[in-house]
Amino acid sequence: MARYSREQRRRAAELYERYEHSAADVIRELGYPSKEALRMWHRDWLEERRTGIPSSRGEHYSRYTDGQRRAAVEHYLTHGRRLSRTIRQMGYPSREVLAAWIDELAPGERAVKRGPVADEVRRMAVARLVAGGVTSRQVAAEVGVEASVVRNRVASTAARTGIGGRSSDTRQAGEEE
Known part of the structure; x- marks a missing residue:
């Protein structure tokens, strides 16, 4: 059994081709593999297309049962x-x-999505958080992203627009303005 399934390797190779051989973009989207592995999978995929014979790479060895x-x-x-x-x-x-x-x-059981998050999902999460009454973790769970995505988006929005953060009436006791 291979570390990655034949389907995962094929998908990565196809994305590598679609993204004009940008390993960074493929890895960012999928969360795997390494650059070297991606290039090797791409060569195997091209060879399979040329010959019609599937690669047997990784099928004979599995580190884990x-x-x-x-x-x-x-x-x-x-x-x-x-x-x-x-x-x-x-x-x-x-x-x-x-x-x-x-x-x-266990398809569909992983709660947090990896890879790029659509701008509209980020905007919705930020709006929900800024509206108050919920934590970044709660908002992240609602939209299915990591909490850091929500926090980072709020911080970057606040920095760009000059708004956000705590207002003077919500400062903690003892803080100076």
Whole structure:
């Protein structure tokens, strides 16, 4: 069993081609692989298209058994759905590999989306946060992004427009203006 499925490798190679061989754009969107792996997958994909014979790369070796993969995904699902917690507790694998296992073995169960977030989703999240009454984590959970996306967008919007932050009437006791 390969670290990444044939479908994941094919998708990455197709995006690499579509993005005019920009490995950074593919990795930013998918969250995997490394530049070297992407170039190798692209060469394999071109060879498969040319010859019609599928590559057997990665099929003969798997660092983790199916049982280990299932155990890691089960731990993720039953212990707060935190990649870092699962990696720390189980002792394996990387965030990217664990995310791929979750997507493969429990489709739709990963709560946080990786990669670019549409501007309209960001704007909606910022508007919801600025309206008050909710935390950035709550807003992020509602729209399915990381809380840092919401916080960073609020900070950048405030810096650009000169608004945001706490108003003078919400400053904590003892703070000077």
